[in-house]
Amino acid sequence: MPKKAYLADHLSNSELKKRYRASQDPVEARRWHLLWKISLGWTIKNAAVAVGINYQYAFKIIKKYNELGEQGVKNLKKKSVNHPRGKKPLLNEQQFQELTVQLKKRPPDGGIWTGPKVARWIETITGKKKVWNQRGWDYLKKSKYSWQKPRPKHQKGDLIEQQKFKDNFPLIVQQLRSKFPDTQVEVWFFDEHRVGLKPIIKKIWAPIGERPTAVVQHRYEWLYIYGFVEPKTGKTLCYLIPRVNNQWLSLVDQAFALDVGIYQEALDLGSREPKKVILLVEDNAGWHRSQQVKIPEGIIVKFLPPYSPELQPAERLWSLIDEPLVNEYFQTIDEIEERLVTRCQLLQTMTSEIKNLTNYHWLTYD
Known part of the structure; x- marks a missing residue:
């Protein structure tokens, strides 16, 4: 046993x-x-x-x-235990914290921080003879930094007014819905964008060791895209127009009113009573505010604070619209127009992507 x-x-x-x-x-x-x-x-x-x-x-x-x-x-x-793994880090905790402070300032040469400059800074503070440039890049990433192009912000932009606009915007939409309880209220944003025979050059992925080229010839003939976007749904409407002025804006507003369905049922009944109400948000361009602009019934225009392009979701459309024109050579403006017609039609099917781009976090009216 x-x-x-x-x-x-x-x-x-x-x-x-x-x-x-x-x-x-x-x-x-x-x-x-x-x-x-x-x-x-x-x-x-x-x-x-x-x-x-x-x-x-x-x-x-x-x-x-x-x-x-x-x-x-x-x-x-279940308890976490600190085990030493790999090589000893270049910077101890105190030195790393000092690096994060230095990154908020200009580098010693007065320029901008780069991986090699961080590597040289590490050499100075640690006394090491050689620190590879890649290690500087690694420490930039470790410090939660990424390589970005700054968003231009106008010097005259008023941060207080911009914040007030964002805070009050949901209330404006709610008041409009209370005023028209039996009518559908939609919120759209409008802006315009200029393209032309002046080439658009942008970075692209290319095989290593092969420098891409783009045929260019600078000419100054332009075409304008009048773009409308509804951020909550990602719907878009674009109009290709030869110039910008209040007469063309009046015509585009009338076309937009019909295309978005403000009068669809009303026209059938022979009435001008709008089927829906559109809150249309625009920037403060002088010709936008002109008294000569004929705004169709059913459209209520709200203007952004002055010098506040960062509050305009419609601006996010331009990078998508420009893509078929990037690094391309066009002999005539008609060729560009033909390419843009196809592109704008395609945008109408990209509602999910456009919604992700334009539905800003402060648009909390739904």
Whole structure:
């Protein structure tokens, strides 16, 4: 008959059973299960098979329990332990914190921070003779920095007025819905964009070792895109116009009113009562505010604070519209117009992508 395993009397048979059934940790539960089986007179081998562990592991559990009691059953792997891994970092914690402070200032040469400049700074502060440029880039990434092009912001932009506009905008929409309780209210943004025979040059992915080229010839003939976007749905409407002035804006507003469906049912009934109301947000361009602009009934225009292009979601459309023109040469403006017609039609199917680009976080009216 196999020899019975020794089990210290830290806990009784019933207490071991309670620990097993109450344990929320699967590792600890299995260990308590093993100890309970042993307390019932099972052999280590049979108990190990019953709970699904090997003999050597079961033997170690029993030994730890006998020596430490309940502490010997705890799953210590849940606790994080700092293990030294890899090479010692170039900068200790204090030096790294100093780097994060320095990155908020100009580098010693008065220019802008780059990977090589950070590497030189590390050489200075650590006394190392050579730090590879890539290590400077690594520490920029470690400091939560990324390579970005700044968003232009006008010097005359009023931050207080901009914040007030963002805070009050949902209230404006709600007031409009209260004023027209039986009419659908939609919020659209409008802006215009100029393209022409002057080439648009942008970075593209190209095979390593092969410098891409783009055929260019600077000529100054322009075409304008009047763009409308509804950020909450990603819907867009674009109109290709030869110039910008209040007469063309009046015509575009009338076309927009028909295309967006303000008068669709009303025209069928021979009435001019609008089917829906559009809150149209525009910037403060002088010809936008002109009294000569004929705004169709059913469109209510709201102007952004002065010098606030960053509050205009419609500006996000231009990078998408420009894509088919990037690094391309066109002989005539008609060729560009033909390309843009196809592109604007395609934008109408890209509602999900456009919604992600234009539905700013402060547009909380829905």
